[in-house]
Amino acid sequence: MSTTPQTLQLLAPDGTRVTSAAVEEYLPYVDALSEQQLREMYRTMAVVRRFDIEAGNLQRQGQLALWIPSLGQEAAQVGSGFAAKEQDHIFPAYREHAVGYLRGLDLMRIIEMLRGLSHGGWDPAATRNFHLYTLVIGSQTLHATGYAMGQRFDGVVGTGNPDVDAATMVYFGDGATSQGDVSEALVFAQSYQAPLVFFLQNNHWAISVPVSVQSRTPLVDRARGFGVPSVQIDGNDVLISYATTMASLEAARAGEGPRFIEALTYRMGAHTTSDDPTKYRTDAELQHWEARDPVARFETYLRGLGESDDFFTSVAEEGEQLAADVRARTLALGSPPAESMFAHVYSEPHALMDAQRQWLADYEASFEGGAA
Ligand SMILES: Cc1ncc(C[n+]2csc(CCOP(=O)(O)OP(=O)(O)O)c2C)c(N)n1
Ligand SMILES: [Mg+2]
DSSP: OOOOTTOBOSBOTTSOBOOOGGGGGGHHHHHTOOHHHHHHHHHHHHHHHHHHHHHHHHHHTTSOSOOOOOTTOHHHHHHHHHHOOTTOEEEOOSOOHHHHHHTTOOTHHHHHHHTTSSSSOOOGGGTTTBOOOOOSTTHHHHHHHHHHHHHHHTTOSSSSOTTTOOOEEEEEETGGGGSHHHHHHHHHHHHTTOOEEEEEEEOSEETTEEHHHHOSSOHHHHHHHTTOOEEEEETTOHHHHHHHHHHHHHHHHTTOOOEEEEEEOOOOSOSSTTOOGGGTSOHHHHHHHHTTOHHHHHHHHHHHTTOOHHHHHHHHHHHHHHHHHHHHHHHTSOOOOGGGGGTTSSSSOOHHHHHHHHHHHHHHHTTTTTTO
């Protein structure tokens, strides 16, 4: 259910460092991390978790139409996101709040989208190349492949200049691997030796379908069938997530073609606030993964290195401030006029939209004079 002998790991669930011959090549990346960088990784994980909980609460209080929790996946996201350079491009699915935060995305953009105030946008040029959330499962792997092919055609791959060489990273889920798009992306990325890192967060569920039904073989093996080098990692271990992504992005930027990381993690919350996971998964399974909590694991590790109570207290305070700020800004958002839902369905005027807009106007007018 969790790790297997082929799973790469640097931090055991109890927060102690572990090593093996298989992880030796990744040790230099971790050894090079400063104390400040380690703190920053923890801070991001903990603060985004607090944000995520607040956003879920806001949905329950009627302030958002939907929330998509990232609870439990913080190490996979923060470790990998930390490894990306400024010039790299990132294509998320819809759960990568921590990666967006790392790229400077104001988390209110996600809140606005899930309140129905925006049609899902931010400007990727203003969020250090963090592209838009994609709800159409797996489609972003093709967008990312096309972008990475373009990087190759533009000559920003394999120049040897660390300020120029760039790569693309795409996030997707275990369920997405059943979409044809993902297989097509693997074919094209490999054919064109595109500088693309496929970062699969195997959180063990695609809504109510377990990964054991999606694939009878470990997903890490599927990439090998396309000729794409792949590793399986403990996705709740932020250090191995960081180190393997560093190595994969470096290879991609150097022109060695695509790489694939399967991060074994767990979606500890519901799929979305529209979902009730108690209908399809057991308490025992949740408890198994709670014992592997990525944030608690990293806290234990840092305490073992001598990190002080003051640090953890200040991070918790920062999380509270972020949550309070998001709450206040959400409550101040207001609601869009109902007719705005027709505005951007087509770029040109459209008879069907006109008819629906008119129907809504007539319906609302029917309440005037006390009919409602
Ligand atoms: C093309 C398409 N098919 C179906 C859906 C409905 N859907 C939304 S999320 C989801 C499961 C995705 O699971 P996974 O890829 O494992 O990502 P996770 O939600 O676990 O992060 C499905 C089937 C969709 N959004 N798009
Ligand atoms: Mg999943």
